[in-house]
Amino acid sequence: MKKITVPERPDWREHVEREGFSFHTIDGERYWDERSYYQFTEAQISADIEAPTKAVHEMCMDLVARVVESEALLERLAIPPQFFDLVRTSWKEGHPHLYGRFDFSYDASGPAKCIEANYDTPTSLLEAGAVQLLWLEDQIARGVLPPEATQFNTIAEDLVRAFAAFPAGGPFYFSAMSGSVEDRGTTDFLRKMAGHAGIDARHIDIEQIGLTAAGRFVDLDGRWIERLFKLHAWEHIFHEEFGSAVPGCDTQFVEPPWKSIVSNKGMLPLLWEMNPGHPNLLAAHIDNDPRQPVPSGWVRKPYFSREGANIELRTADGQLLTEDGPYTDAPYILQALAPLPKFGDSYTLIGSWVVGDVASGIGIREDDSLITKDSSRFVPHVVLG
Template identity: 65%
Template structure:
């Protein structure tokens, strides 16, 4: 694994905008960054990233099966008891899911370490699945990369397969928060895939979803919403007015409510508890007292947080790094510190995607901080031996 500096395509910004990738630059700083790429060997991809992703995913599915049958374990995840039955039913009835992302610390030499699971509303999907693949193809065509360069990336193909297997007959609605360019870009990408496999799709802003007197979710024209992909976390929905109506509604939700088990960091202590010593896991426990200083060699994270918010880490050398944020109303975990590798002046995080229960590809983010945030850059990758 190494970082290789390279020439940008002279027209990459125009290409991005023509494809609807409108958040390639955020606050005048590059989000998509092709001034360098990360190069892996095939062995690193297959043995150190793909295989652990598949194994960890199966461990996660086994753990969901265990958790849904235990009110004690559901309670340890701070899931409101009013939603236990809904979550249990969604799992037992096999409500289908589409995707998830694991965040890894990996330096190309030591074993991959799982930092977090993002299994409900993971973003960076379009840039991982489509735009970095386009970068690879176009860079090879223009002689910027060797012809035999490849990429660990079947995300788009597997998403097409996953949507085709749904065989939906009624319209599929895709919802994101009003005004969020990034979230709209993600849902538009998924909509396009749905359309390509013959599913009628519609966009709706989350704020415009209505609820009839008899408990049916509808759009602005009072049309029933039979299937809804919502880029909105279950932990938020559980505390919103419409949340209580979901269990009795006739809308099929994506991702399904059982994903709430995997979408909060309270699952990480359980993964460790039931798979103690696994080489790809970090020792993790619920933090008994968040008023105490974070011990050296540990990281404090809230059960529910986004993009690095409210995370504090304390390195073995005594460096303390923390990010403020709004996620202070739930328990926290303490996780063994696994430092992100440093390349040049940046720290690198690997997001490994699971589509249809299979490892499907990676995306690489980097930041000048040990905590990856929403402003962290996305760089493409390739396989080259």
Template identity: 50%
Template sequence: MRRIAIAERANWRELAAECGFDFHTLDGQPYWDESAYYAFSLREIEDDIEAPTAELHDMALDLVDSIVQDDATLRQLAIPEPYWDWIAESWRRRDPHLYGRMDFAYDGTGAAKLYELNYDTPTSLFEAAFFQWQWLEQQLMRGALPAGADQFNSIYESLVEAFGSIARQIARPFYAAAVGRSVEDQGTVAYLRDCAVQAGIECGLIAIEDIGISQDGRFTDLDDRAIGCLFKLYPLEDMFRETFGGYLPRAGMQLIEPPWKAVLSNKGILPLLWQKHRGHPNLLPAVFDDASALAPGWVRKPLYSREGANIAMRLPDGTELDSTGPYEGPYIRQAYHPLPAFDGRHVLIGSWVVGDRACGMGLREDRSPITRDSAHFVPHAIVDEPAMDAPRATLVA
């Protein structure tokens, strides 16, 4: 694994505009960064990223059945009791799901370590599936990448196939929804809609704010039609807290991601995985908010938090770091394990699972050890070992 400088495509901003990548710059700061790329060997991808992703996904799914049947665990995960039966029944029916993303720390020399599962509303999808693939093809055509360079990326094909496999299970009308004012989320749902259409599924777009409630408690579109199935890029835990949340269990509306994903998108899945698979090489020790169990270093995370918000970190030397945000406890703690740093940039690998298949990845890097929503997305390539002559990562303790 290397970070290698490369000349940007002169017209990449125009290309981004043409394909609807309107969030390549956020709040005046660059989000997409192609001034460098991360190079991996095929062995690193297959053995250290793809295989562990598939195994951890199976391990996580294996926990769901016992979780949804255990009131104490659901209470420990801070899932509101009115939704327990709804979640359990969704799992018993095996309501279809689409995708998820695992975040890993990995430097090319040891086992990738799981930081968390993003299994309800994972983003950075379009840039991982499409824009970095376009970057690879065009840099190969320019001769800027080693001949034969490839990418761990069959995300688009996997999405279309996954939609096709669940097409008959999707109730109609089918909509994809996100917060209307979020450019990034709107770009993500537009891309997912395109994938559904490619699979032969008619799919509309609607802003979360425009969804209504009928007198008989059904969720409706702008024409007051009851929505059959909703792909919502909107956190389940937020829906639980909203005024309309109480309608969810009895509204008859199918959700993608399904209600049972509530137990996997919760940070509490990390100590539960550790309890069942203690010592697994890809897991970090994790507990339900007990600092004494993880001395000398730990990372504290709310059960419900996103984009690196409200993280507290204690390094083994006693240094403490934290990030602000809107989230509160309860919390879990993971053993401290630093992200690798390349030229002062801490890089996090997001490994995608679509339709139960590990199928691609995207990398984000931050000047801080905590990967925040301001982190940059940097493309990657699989290259032959002789081409990987840039410096390796340094671990910052």
């Protein structure tokens, strides 16, 4: 694994914007950064990334199967009791799921360590599944990369295959909160993949979804929303006004309610308890007193934190790093620190995607800090040798 500097395409903005990637620059700073790429060998990908992704995914599915049988564990994950049956039933009835992303710390000198799972509402999908792949093809055509260069990236085709395997039905709605360009980029990409699978895929803002007196979710024209992809976390839905209507409605949700078990950082201590010592996991436990200082070599995380918010990290030599944020109303965990590898001035995080139950590819984020945030840069990758 190495980082290689490469000339960026002079017309890269036009290229990425044609794919709907309009958020390539955030607050004047690069989010998409193609001035370099990360290079892996086939062996590193297959043995050190793909195989651990499959293994951790299987452990997560086993965890869900155990948690739904235990009200104590559902409660431990801060799932409200009135939704226990919803979560349990969605798993036992096999409600289909679509995608997820593990974040790994990996430097090619030891096993990849799973820092967390984003299994309900992960973003950075468009840039991983389409933008970096088109960058690869373009750079090969320009002679910047050799013709044998590839990527670990079947995300788009795996999404089409996953959508094609969904039970047949009426229109499939894709929703995100209005005003979020990044979220809309994600749902538009998913909607496009669903269209390739022959699905009537439609957009609706979450705020535009209506609820009839009979408890049925509808679009702006009063049409029943039979199938809904919602880029909106279950932990929010559980506490919102319309959330109380979900258990009694007849809409198929993607991601399904059982994903609330594995989108929750409270699952990381459970993973460790159920698979102690696994080489791809990190020691983790519930933080019973988050008022205390974070121990050296550990990270404090709220259950429902997103994009590095409210993280406290103390390095082995005692240096404390923190990120502010709004996630202060849920329990916390402590997780052993697996420091991200540093390439030049950048700390590197590997996001490994699962589509359905298939390890499908990676996207790489880098930051000037050990804490990866929503502003962290996305950098493409190449597989050679």
